[in-house]
Amino acid sequence: MASSETTRPGAVSPLGNADTDEIDLVAVQTYWQLVRRRFFRNKTAVIGLVLLSILIFSAIFFPWIGGDAWHMTNLSKGPNDPISITAPLGYDNLGINIFFRLMKALQTSLIIGFSAVLIIAVVGTTFGSISGYAGGWVDNLMMRIVDVVLSLPGFFLILMLVAFIGSVVAPMFVIIIAIGITGWTTAARLVRAEFLRLRESDFVQAAKALGASDSRIIIRHMVPSAMAPVLVAATLGIADAVSTEAALSFLGYGIRPPDASLGNMLTGAQDYFYRHPLWILYPGITLILVVLAASFLGDGLRDALDPRQKLEA
Amino acid sequence: MATYILRRLIQAIPIVVGISLISFLIVYLTPGSPVDKFRTPRVSPQTIANLIHLYGLDQPLPIQFWNWFTHFWSFPWDNLAWGYSFTDGRPVRDKIFQRIPSTLLLMGTSLVVSLVIAIPIGILQAIKQYSWADRIITTFETIGYAMPTFWLGLILKQFFAVNLNWLPLNGQNTLGKQGDIPDMIMHLILPVTTLAVVSIAGWSRYMRASMLEVMRQDYVRTARAKGLPPSRVIGRHALRNAMIPIVTLLGLTIPSLLSGAAITETVFSWPGLGWLGVTSVGDRDYPVVLAVTMIGGMMVIIGNLLADVLYAVVDPRIHY
Numbered sequence: 001m002a003s004s005e006t007t008r009p010g011a012v013s014p015l016g017n018a019d020t021d022e023i024d025l026v027a028v029q030t031y032w033q034l035v036r037r038r039f040f041r042n043k044t045a046v047i048g049l050v051l052l053s054i055l056i057f058s059a060i061f062f063p064w065i066g067g068d069a070w071h072m073t074n075l076s077k078g079p080n081d082p083i084s085i086t087a088p089l090g091y092d093n094l095g096i097n098i099f100f101r102l103m104k105a106l107q108t109s110l111i112i113g114f115s116a117v118l119i120i121a122v123v124g125t126t127f128g129s130i131s132g133y134a135g136g137w138v139d140n141l142m143m144r145i146v147d148v149v150l151s152l153p154g155f156f157l158i159l160m161l162v163a164f165i166g167s168v169v170a171p172m173f174v175i176i177i178a179i180g181i182t183g184w185t186t187a188a189r190l191v192r193a194e195f196l197r198l199r200e201s202d203f204v205q206a207a208k209a210l211g212a213s214d215s216r217i218i219i220r221h222m223v224p225s226a227m228a229p230v231l232v233a234a235t236l237g238i239a240d241a242v243s244t245e246a247a248l249s250f251l252g253y254g255i256r257p258p259d260a261s262l263g264n265m266l267t268g269a270q271d272y273f274y275r276h277p278l279w280i281l282y283p284g285i286t287l288i289l290v291v292l293a294a295s296f297l298g299d300g301l302r303d304a305l306d307p308r309q310k311l312e313a
Numbered sequence: 314m315a316t317y318i319l320r321r322l323i324q325a326i327p328i329v330v331g332i333s334l335i336s337f338l339i340v341y342l343t344p345g346s347p348v349d350k351f352r353t354p355r356v357s358p359q360t361i362a363n364l365i366h367l368y369g370l371d372q373p374l375p376i377q378f379w380n381w382f383t384h385f386w387s388f389p390w391d392n393l394a395w396g397y398s399f400t401d402g403r404p405v406r407d408k409i410f411q412r413i414p415s416t417l418l419l420m421g422t423s424l425v426v427s428l429v430i431a432i433p434i435g436i437l438q439a440i441k442q443y444s445w446a447d448r449i450i451t452t453f454e455t456i457g458y459a460m461p462t463f464w465l466g467l468i469l470k471q472f473f474a475v476n477l478n479w480l481p482l483n484g485q486n487t488l489g490k491q492g493d494i495p496d497m498i499m500h501l502i503l504p505v506t507t508l509a510v511v512s513i514a515g516w517s518r519y520m521r522a523s524m525l526e527v528m529r530q531d532y533v534r535t536a537r538a539k540g541l542p543p544s545r546v547i548g549r550h551a552l553r554n555a556m557i558p559i560v561t562l563l564g565l566t567i568p569s570l571l572s573g574a575a576i577t578e579t580v581f582s583w584p585g586l587g588w589l590g591v592t593s594v595g596d597r598d599y600p601v602v603l604a605v606t607m608i609g610g611m612m613v614i615i616g617n618l619l620a621d622v623l624y625a626v627v628d629p630r631i632h633y
Binding site for chain 1: 327328331332335336339340343344345455456458459460461462463464467468471475476575576579590591594595597602605606609610612613614617
């Protein structure tokens with residue numbers, strides 16, 4: 001995106017040149033400048049971006065300064081201890097600092113969310129670009145594979161993979177892979193649609209005429225132009241991935257204690273609801289904030305990236 | 314139309330084969346074996362070997378797949394078509410068919426409740442676009458949509474069933490009151506509310522968007538211009554066309570009536586297919602897991618077909 005904004009090497013400042021046309025002095029807005037303007041004009045999008053940044057910062061900073069606090073039990077502390085600066089949400093029944101545990105759980109969720117989405121984006125882009133570029137029977141066959149994966153009951157399949165393999169391999173890794181390999185179909189379809197459109201476009205024809213190889217045309221010319229819908233799908237996908245992880249861990253198949261996850265914190269808090277109802281709210285509200293931030297940001301990006309899209313509100 | 318449906322059904326065959334192959338491979342290639350739970354010091358290796366032979370696990374994988382896949386489709390007349398459950402030895406087909414009425418009841422009720430509430434909300438929002446009511450409802454929709462069902466279910470359950478003790482905690486009936494309708498309705502309230510809150514948020518968003526789209530059309534302006542009362546313009550002219558995408562979406566939703574809601578059913582121990590699926594994954598009850606996956610997959614295919622057919626039925630502009 002930077003390349004479109006840099007000045008050409010050797011270009012002389014227009015003011016110092018006598019034969020400059022008036023038109024050269026008019027500021028030209030590049031596509032990305034327009035995108036940025038549209039994005040920052042959208043209030044919910046900015047809220048999403050700020051919220052997600054705060055969440056990411058907390059998920060990195062607090063587990064870092066907290067050290068082992070997220071799983072250290074302390075028999076001299078308990079739910080009745082007053083809250084303090086070092087334990088803003090108090091201690092749980094094992095004397096674990098709830099705030100630091102929550103931040104560690106948030107970290108787990110965000111790592112899973114971002115990694116799963118990365119897999120989705122990479123697999124989806126690769127699959128979609130090959131399918132769209134090749135066309136013909138290759139495209140047909142690849143799209144039937146997408147149909148098969150789309151028809152699989154997603155959550156149940158992830159549950160199966162995590163339950164069956166998660167006992168042998170680290171559950172976090174399995175969750176990331178499972179969400180990744182079941183969720184790439186939407187991204188693949190989006191990229192394929194973009195590629196079908198781009199294949200006929202002038203700049204691709206020009207690259208072909210210059211003798212660029214297929215892989216160069218795909219990687220250097222077409223993929224960057226087809227990334228916008230993938231970026232949107234990936235951002236929205238973070239919300240799905242984080243909720244899926246929470247649901248799995250809540251059901252007892254995902255991340256298990258002593259590892260912290262928003263889902264297993266809910267399972268733990270369930271037993272103490274009567275006396276400590278707030279314990280169930282912390283992980284739940286954190287989860288809602290992550291989902292909201294990702295969907296606000298994703299919707300905002302979609303509106304900003306697509307010039308044809310009408311801005312609502 | 315008939316040829317279109319036939320063509321789609323033929324196209325579905327390779328997809329069904331693909332689904333069964335993938336679910337079969339996941340179940341059989343993952344570490345662990347269904348006979349693992351019998352491996353205790355008291356069970357001789359000979360017995361284990363006999364069990365492996367009995368379950369057919371010693372045969373080559375392609376043969377196991379072929380046996381399972383060809384046998385699978387005889388379920389309408391053969392109650393052993395899906396094999397025996399590993400946990401209680403009952404035929405899987407009976408076990409699954411027994412759960413279907415509960416799932417249908419739960420999912421059907423929540424779908425009806427959601428639609429009855431969401432469609433008027435969506436229409437109202439579209440008519441009063443950008444009013445304070447629209448903004449407040451939109452905010453609630455956004456939060457409702459972001460709310461994880463299991464969290465909402467948990468809170469509702471703890472609050473209304475444990476703390477206030479107004480409603481039953483879980484299950485479909487109080488013990489000994491099977492088939493008692495008022496008792497069942499009491500049990501339905503919490504899971505239906507949980508499912509409805511999330512889907513109302515979704516449906517009303519769609520309804521609002523669809524209605525706004527239609528209200529921009531020329532023919533709605535014409536209807537207004539010729540002096541029809543607003544209620545008639547909205548109810549007769551706009552609504553009928555705004556319902557087209559909703560009906561299509563309904564087609565996509567209908568299969569979930571059967572495959573159930575795994576998480577909500579588990580939270581409320583609702584004896585439906587979703588809960589059966591979750592527990593059988595935990596028990597490594599492979600025949601049940603496979604059957605549930607296959608039902609889920611086929612429901613998706615049927616749903617897509619249903620959506621396309623419904624689209625053509627409600628929208629005369631569409632021809633296949």
